[in-house]
Amino acid sequence: xxxxxxxxxxxxxxxxxxxxxxxxxxxxxxxxxxxxxxxxxxxxxxxxxxxxxxxxxxxxxxxxxxxxxxxxxxxxxxxxxxxxxxxxxxxxxxxxxxxxxxxxxxxxxxxxxxxxxxxxxxxxxxxxxxxxxxxxxxxxxxxxxxxxxxxxxxxxxxxxxxxxxxxxxxxxxxxxxx
DNA sequence: CCCTGATTCGC
DNA sequence: GCGAATCAGG
Numbered sequence: 001x002x003x004x005x006x007x008x009x010x011x012x013x014x015x016x017x018x019x020x021x022x023x024x025x026x027x028x029x030x031x032x033x034x035x036x037x038x039x040x041x042x043x044x045x046x047x048x049x050x051x052x053x054x055x056x057x058x059x060x061x062x063x064x065x066x067x068x069x070x071x072x073x074x075x076x077x078x079x080x081x082x083x084x085x086x087x088x089x090x091x092x093x094x095x096x097x098x099x100x101x102x103x104x105x106x107x108x109x110x111x112x113x114x115x116x117x118x119x120x121x122x123x124x125x126x127x128x129x130x131x132x133x134x135x136x137x138x139x140x141x142x143x144x145x146x147x148x149x150x151x152x153x154x155x156x157x158x159x160x161x162x163x164x165x166x167x168x169x170x171x172x173x174x175x176x177x178x
Numbered sequence: 179c180c181c182t183g184a185t186t187c188g189c
Numbered sequence: 190g191c192g193a194a195t196c197a198g199g
Contacts, residue, residue: 020182035192037183
């Protein structure tokens, strides 16, 4: 993917709006966050908020990369997201409809600082959706999960627990509470 | 560990 | 110009 005018414009917009390099990379697609940062610097719009005084730091030279000349992507990065739609699909797990009524109370349990928006989800953040997707305060759990596992331990339990067991657990909880 | 931006330098 | 590798830090 090359830096077309449109992509550069979007990059500028998102960067000045305060998005992180990885977020922008994900939105653009086809580039890594390194590419975004590199481009940002080349465009001369680096210091966006705070850049005190970098001073001078000894930079180490990279190890020789003697390999293919034209193949510019030895290990292609994850497809990332081709767009918000693709990610949205992936993050709408089937169990939602099944246990929706019980999901509501959990909303209050997730610290705001740990909540994730659709832009901050990664391979190892919990993708449990919380709230009404059409509302303003819809977000994802965002707590850390094991690589390859869509949810944090807490939501894995809920998502994969048989309905009967779930009911029993609830009884136990309410009994303990009272 | 996760992440962030900054920098260097082979291509 | 591009961006992976690396660094430095939160």
